[in-house]
Amino acid sequence: MEYKSSIKPTLIIGGGISGITAAVELAEAGREVILVEQKPYLGGNVVKMNNYFPKLCPPGCGLEINFRRIRQNPRITYFPSSTISDISGSKGNFSVSMVTSALYVNDLCTACGKCTEVCPEERPDEFNYNFTKTKAIYLPHEMTFPMKFHIDDQYCKKEACNKCVEVCTNNAIDFAAQAESQVLEVSSIVIATGWRNYDARKLANLGYSSSENIVTNVEFERLLAAAGSGNGKLKRPSDEKEPKEIVFVQCAGSRDENHLPYCSAVCCSASLKHALTVQEKIPGCKVTIYYIDLRVTGRNEDFLKKVEENPNITLIKGKVGNVEKNSETENLIVEAENILEGKKIKHTADLVVLATGIVSNELPLNLLTTQDGFLSDDQQEGIHAISCSKKPMDVSSSVKEATAVALKAIQ
């Protein structure tokens, strides 16, 4: 098929693994694409992950290939720090309003890092779920793409300080920069705005707000990561002690009518991955996983077998009812039930990980949603929701969806 230049580009909203995949796949088939991402960098949730199940390999490996595909493909235009505020029109002729927030650091930035050395202000590092801090001008993470620094509006004193501007030899910092709006004319739209994890503060019985040592599964990724809070060494947040006994609470707020009624499909495999990764970091560390059903489908059964064979990992069918802190030791008392043995358990752990589920990110756009808050399959013709914006799924399935939607976009 010859693509005529009269075909407008496809817009992809969301620069996580799904959006990136849809963009590179379409562009490599000869189609022009525009990729819009809210954060200053591409990579979404996966760039924060320490590793993937079942290979325990780093997401950066595939992202590097994808970033290279983006860099060298002239058919991809991407806009970080940008959001979509309105969509109008119909298949073949959509008009989309995009707002790019003020880019105080522009494309002249070489990521040399002089600015951050002189910056006197600090901010909590949301990339590391606030376990660590960065300067107000910072490189979001080591694989930041596009590779440039970013300024946190909330913490930077701007002209009143001006120290970074003074040391930047490339004139890459401009506090006069303004947010900019533009209208994109596109033929079709792929929505890949992805997910966030369920708010663990709502799980009062699991004690999330009561102890630093009760963390969510996504936070746990940053406790494990080389560039995370412990520089690759797993330490518990309250006192930086190496944990010896870790409890995972599966379905924390999932398969639960009071929270998320559905299953998030990834949390079982994610916790199994965590359990094995813990063994690499702290050999012999005792890990117990309390679950309802172990939902590890397909070939990943091998992965479950590997976990079952590990003498330091115990899998118990049972729901955790309560987690409480021992204020003296900062340890946690987990109350659970062993359904198979019909016993109640009180389990003391020094770190508890809540396997929280997937919630679709909300969009300020007029789109059809399901009762579970996900985007519906039945959008206006020419608009396609994919991956975790549509239903919970793992990375590989998301990439499958992103490739499949590329075919829809060229029909």
Add this chain to the structure above:
Amino acid sequence: MGKNIGVYICSGCEIGNCINTEKTCQVAMEEFNLSHAKVHSALCSVEGYNFILTDIEEHKLKAVLIAACSPRVKTEVFDFPDNILLERVNLREQVAWCFEYGEDMQMAADDYLRMGIVKLKNTTVSEPYIAENINSEILVVGGGISGLSSAIEGAKAGYKIHLVEKENTLGGKLNTLYKQYPSRAPFNTLTDPVLKNKLDEVTSLENITVYTSTTIEKISGQPGSFDVKLLNGKTQNLKVGAVVAAMGWEPYDANKLGHLGYGKSPNVITNEEFEKMVKENPGLSLPPNILFIQCAGSRDKNHLPYCSSYCCCTSLKQAKYIRELSPDSSVFIVYKDIRTPGLGEEFYKEVQKDDQVFFTKGVINEVLTENEKLRVNVGKTLQDEDISLQVDMIILATGMQPAGTEELNLTYRLGKGLPELKYNFSDSHFICFPYETRRTGIYAAGSVRAPMDIAACTEDASGAMFKAIQCIEAAKRGEAVHPRSGDKSYPDLFMDRCTDCKRCTEECPFGTYDETEQGTPLLNINRCRRCGICLGSCPERVINFSNFSINSVSAMIKAVEIPDEFEEKPRILVFVCENDAYPAMDMAGTKRLKYSPYVRIIPVRCLGSINKVWISDALSCGYDGILQIGCKPGENYQCHFIHGSELTETRGINIQETLQSMMLEPERIRTEFVEITDYFKIPEIINNYVETIERIGPNPFKGM
């Protein structure tokens, strides 16, 4: 080669403070007689770019060397006309940011400049290989849900599809379906099988040609021009550009499940047999007590070790329609885990609402016949109880086995079908790249690739079809597909010197090379993924790429100035895989982690692309050691070219023989495997090796 090369050295980002850039400039001018070698304080700025562009235009430059930051950054900035050869030398992340300040830094910078210049001299612009008459038609093998969906979606995108089915009707397993379980809201209703809609769509789309009762005699050729011979009473020839392989699955053989009662009683049947029965006669009378055994022969090391993903929902579906068709019947489901991931949970809850559907976790201890009835003894149920049930019928939820892709009958040297990953599934090994194939242009779809249900197959079929389309479009542009997407270079074989040793044909992970009847390798460029493993394998050094060749790397190796043994400055040659190890080294630089400045890095496409001659070149030049850093091999390998990094181990034996014949220590060569996030290990890896080399002393060939 008399190329007009311009050399541009950036002094920004600390480079200018760490090295004397003017002195490095002199290297280009004096040692290589280049007239255009200049320093700029920020080459990536608009002024910097224009500074180079003006030179290109004024001095009719043919090649540009930019000695600045890593080629992984500012790629979009250094965008020059296509006929200009561009080479980047990494003086920032891999010199200024990672070495301690001193004369060694200057020496490294000067060496890298030399390496860059000789590389350019040995490189030509990559002219794409664009075959004549690229065919845009697509062959879909298998007329089940995946094949049908693939054909329909491809046809809707404007491509002509040939849909081949070996049976006399389309539909595959869909033909025996009574009902489907819902994959989207509302989850409270079973749906009619999707087959009729799919068949109507196939009929309505003019660009789908259906071939039933047809098999494939053979497929030869390459993306853009596959030759297909079909057999349906007669032989029929087709030309297609790409192939989707959707052979589907077979149920696990229940005859092997005697321990679950199969064969003991006609009332023990499989889920598939039950479905057929109800489909043929929905009015049939169902007995009062029906029990499902989940994972019948699945998740079982004696049978299928994996989970087939569809059986839980299928039993829930069958339970639901049993209760609808026969309200007086009760249903028992014995499971290991109920696996209804994602929104499938909504369907599970729907079935749980029915108080005559009983669920228990448990292990089947025994199935016995009792007169007309069946006795099932279940152990390890909730509360650790053993229970015993008398039922009238048992339905075994058997799993799926891939049908295999052998029937493609590829004429490839490496086999008739697609390579299988595990348990005979032709799946990708890569989480990020589920459509990665080792037979370029041929994409597996549906349950031949992994256990999956109808909804997943439908989705998967579109993805595989899209990859087929993409592969054809890339062939039209003369570009490689993933992971070196867009690469226009390709292997060029100097056949006069080929000895037909077949190493290239054996080692290419993608089956790029066929063989002629005489045993001579026959290159199919559009199958090639440009990893360079063939280049690395060739003992006669006859395989080269325009921008990556035996000569270009040899020249880079030889361009480095090797200090004599009395200077006590060893030189270590480091071959670095550009996919993960090179970025890891960049990140080490970005984090300002310091390591020994005695290393000289040459990025390679894959560790498998390292030719043995480079090792002997380096040792005879006087390098004291050679370090290869690449991706992890083994079961969970991370090599983007399947076994490239593993080859270093098998080839390593030969290399050790080379060392022995040169009377050199085995430590002169070391291989290290890293992940991209292992940047913090880089200093340790390098410094350790440098220490080892310092301990064993200088290479005796130094200065010879």
